[in-house]
Amino acid sequence: MIQAIDRAAKILAALQGSRHLGISDLGAVLDLPPSTVHGIVKSLQAHGLVVKEPHGQRYMLGPTLLQLSNVYLDTLDVRARAMRWTGDLAERTGLAVRMGVEFFSEVIVIHHEPRPDGTRQMPETGLTIPAHASALGKVLLAYHPAFKDSVVAKGPLRSLTAETITDVDELDKALSEVLATGWALEDEEAVLGESSIAVPVADRDGEAVAAIAVVMPASDSPIPETVLTLLREAARNVSRELGAPGWPPSVARTD
Amino acid sequence: MIQAIDRAAKILAALQGSRHLGISDLGAVLDLPPSTVHGIVKSLQAHGLVVKEPHGQRYMLGPTLLQLSNVYLDTLDVRARAMRWTGDLAERTGLAVRMGVEFFSEVIVIHHEPRPDGTRQMPETGLTIPAHASALGKVLLAYHPAFKDSVVAKGPLRSLTAETITDVDELDKALSEVLATGWALEDEEAVLGESSIAVPVADRDGEAVAAIAVVMPASDSPIPETVLTLLREAARNVSRELGAPGWPPSVARTD
DNA sequence: GTGAACTATTCGACATTGTCGAAAGTGGTT
DNA sequence: AACCACTTTCGACAATGTCGAATAGTTCAC
CATH class of the missing domain: 1.10.10.10 (Winged helix-like DNA-binding domain superfamily/Winged helix DNA-binding domain)
Known part of the structure; x- marks a missing residue:
């Protein structure tokens, strides 16, 4: 160094x-x-x-950072391939869409599709969010054990709201559920009044390289099945374009 | 160094x-x-x-570049203040809006408001464009002689289309016209079929720190006076919020 | 307007630090 | 399977970056 x-x-x-x-x-x-x-x-x-x-x-x-980051985004295969599908997804669900990848022990948003209702919304591309308190993060953690280890090693899980998972065992339980169902839910665990669902995107190795999420207002009603279906479809389409052998992705072996 | x-x-x-x-x-x-x-x-x-x-x-x-650039954008006063007005501007004119600042001997786009017609458009924030072949650039060149000098010193003006200004004298003439009218026009000088109009934004020193432009399809018809009025209004509003003593800005003295 | 205190900036000597060539390791190709 | 090209590691040398002191520039208070 x-x-x-x-x-x-x-x-x-x-x-x-x-x-x-x-x-x-x-x-x-x-x-x-x-x-x-x-x-x-x-x-x-x-x-x-x-x-x-x-x-x-x-x-x-x-300003050079802006120029460089622009090129960084351009070099991301996942992002280029996903943009078409996330646009459709946002339009069909009426919800904001995010795509994120691992970033040290957090998650960074590499694409953000605002809610298509015409309201002024802050662009979220470039935002970093805690892995344990987001649907995007949970998906990436579940499919990449090494990532989970690094998050846990980093220190205690920071609490953002009353709902935030701060216990490692509880997180583990949530993550195995993610693996079982193929999707992750986060309900007011990062921001009050906001919840999100995420699914993984697989690359040509069949590993999870990114996650796609829809963000919605928190509510007591159950997740609409149609939203989940559309979300899953989008992720599967992106994965297919990346040459993934299947979906959902396999769990990356720890090495 | x-x-x-x-x-x-x-x-x-x-x-x-x-x-x-x-x-x-x-x-x-x-x-x-x-x-x-x-x-x-x-x-x-x-x-x-x-x-x-x-x-x-x-x-x-x-990815760190993405995170850093996000913060860079947040630190820009001009941008934060302008965003409200550029949104209105895009909506009222039906055109895409760009805001740019000097970036070495080019111009970098620090904000981009896509055409509000629902079509899928590539985000242009972070793009760098040649100063001499854009309306944004012409404005910044005209109001900041030192910037013009650095562009000219950099080497010959690169030709992008048949309309690109490649002669320094011709550029000078165009720039004095910009100073006389307070706005700059670019007509298929960078991209075929595309033209744009830009006006300066003044800061609390009364100097041009940024420029705002509307981008439109090239056409033979004259510039609609309403577009120019709205554009000017937006720039003046942003300038006022920044504490500018007047508008248009003064020409920065070369030192 | 003047002075004081703080902060940024310049400069030069020292030794820490980055650099480079050679060698080992890795991956891909014929 | 053996080669080739590339990346990566290693260690010695000296070039390079670092630091303290001195200077220049700001900001604030009086």
Whole structure:
């Protein structure tokens, strides 16, 4: 691991958390002298990865990241293949659709289809959500034991609402149910008033590379069977396009 | 400039251009021995800035960039303030709306409002477009001479279509017209069949920090006055929210 | 308007750190 | 099955990044 690059990445991460930070703030976060931080920041700035804010002398993330992330999204096979189907899915169900992949011990949303009701909704692509408190996460955890291990190893399961699963045994039970049924439910476990259902997407190895979810208002009524059917159909179609040998995916062996 | 970080950024840029590259490909691009490149790539990989592709041993950009870019967009005052107005603008004109800012010697789209006709459109946020061949670019060039200088210094103006302005004198003439009228037109200069109109957005210094454009199919008919009025209104509203002393913005003095 | 305190920035010497060549490991191909 | 090309590991050298002190620039208070 190259020290300078490690530090540079940590600076980007710090700016990601706090938006605007001065040289000495960053120095405090990374426990480094200001002059060292300054050198790194200036190098990042030269490439547009970091920008000095218009007024004042603090720094923030830069536009190059936007350009790079755009290309990142383009390189994702799953996403390109899925976009057609998620559009249909959102339209037919009238619900918002998300697609997510593993991201360290969380889940990152790589595609978001807003609810097709014309209301103004914040784009969610790029959002990271806790794995244990989302339907997307549960699916990915269930089909990828190594991912589950890394989440558990990271520390205690953070509670977001009263419904959040914070106990590992309880999570295990939920995950085996996911494997049994092929889909995961999350009911107000991350955000009050919001629940979601997710299913896995398989790649040509037959492993779960992504998950697709529909997000809906929490309600006491049971999941409409039609929504689940449409969701499953979308996931199966995407999986087929990716060359998956079958669906649902197989559980990746831990190695 | 720290060498290791410079090289890391160049690797990201190379992957941005070519999507998938192996260690030795990158070595060839940067003119470095494979082992050096490998060390840098591994460091980037540890932070999720780069990812090894599922099959094969090539590398591509990583999900951390998506997370970071999401925060970058959040930190942009202009964007947050503009979003409400661009939504209205798109709805009222029935046209796609873009907002862009300077990005080295190009323009990067920081917000894109798709045409509100329900058709499936590719999101354009994160796209970089040549400054001299876009309405957005012309506006930013006109109100920021230093930006124009950097574009001209970069090399000859690349031709994208038969209509692209490739002559510096001709560009100058176009830019003074932009200053005179307060808006810029681009007619099939970047993409055949597409034209756009842009106006500047002023910040609290009274300088142009961004530009807003509507994109429309190219046609022989003159610009509808209503579209221009709505566009101007949107830009003025955003500028006012940013605390601009007036509109249109003043020309930034070259220093 | 002036001074003080803080913060960012520059500079140069030191030694830590990244770099590079060679060798080992891996995967894919003929 | 053996080859070839590529990635990856390893260790020694010195080039490179790091750090402390000094300077320049801001911001705030008086």
